[in-house]
Amino acid sequence: MTIQIHALLALLLVSELTGPALAQTSLSQSLPIAARVALSGQVxxxxxxxxxxxxxxxxxxxxxxxxxxxxxxxxxxxxxxRFWMGYCFIPLDMIFIRKGRIVEFAQSAQPCPTGENCPQYPPKGVxxxxxxxxxxxxxxxxxxxxNDPISFKFFSAEAPLPLSQQRDPGLK
Structure with a gap:
């Protein structure tokens, strides 16, 4: 919920300063590849x-x-x-993880490009x-x-793990 509120506030601020069309394109990012995961043999x-x-x-x-x-x-x-798909243009699968195990999925979460009345995933949270x-x-x-195990390999100094996860032996 906090992520949704902050994103909406950021969008409203950008909208007020630059107009709605620019606000939607301004809320995008491309972060460096800083980790990988192998799932069913696919990296x-x-x-x-x-x-x-x-x-x-x-x-x-x-x-x-x-x-x-x-x-x-x-x-x-x-x-x-809970995640939402506000200002997204492509459907996504969301995999919710706790202590190195899959605890929930939101499959084919549909985009909500306008940011209005967007559902949250999973609906009850996890x-x-x-x-x-x-x-x-x-x-x-x-x-x-x-309950499938999932382990990420982090390899970028630009995106270090939070301290609570650096000591987790399941992460390499």
Whole structure:
């Protein structure tokens, strides 16, 4: 909810200063590839959304996302989490993770390009310390299941892990 409110406030501020069309295109980012994950034998390169600002923007404004790319959101500790698809243009699969295991999915979450009346995923929320966003259809294509282990390899000094996750032996 906090991420949604901050993103909406950022959009409103940009809208007031520059007009609505620029506001929508201004809320996009391209972070460096700073991690990877192997799922069902497929290696996926990941952007890492670590800061609050990076997490607020996420994959907003993207026109496409290859099957071998995604974004992982890191939280310092598990938190009650719901994501929304405001100002997104492509459907996504969301994988909610806690302590290195998949705890919930939101498959083929539909874009909400206007940012108005956007649903939240999962609707009731879930306790998670990481969220992985992939191209829609990847959860099914990779045959992922609840409670599957998931481990990321982080390799960029630009996106260090939160301290609470640096000591986790499941992460390499």
């Amino acid at each position: 996926i390169e990941l952007e890492v959304a670590r800061t609050e600002q990076q997490q607020q923007i996420g994959l907003m404004g993207r026109q496409n996302l290859p099957a071998n790319r995604g974004m992982v959101f890191l939280f310092d500790s598990p938190r009650f989490t 306790l998670a310390d990481q969220v992985l966003e992939l191209k829609a259809g990847q959860v099914q294509a990779l045959k992922l299941k609840i």
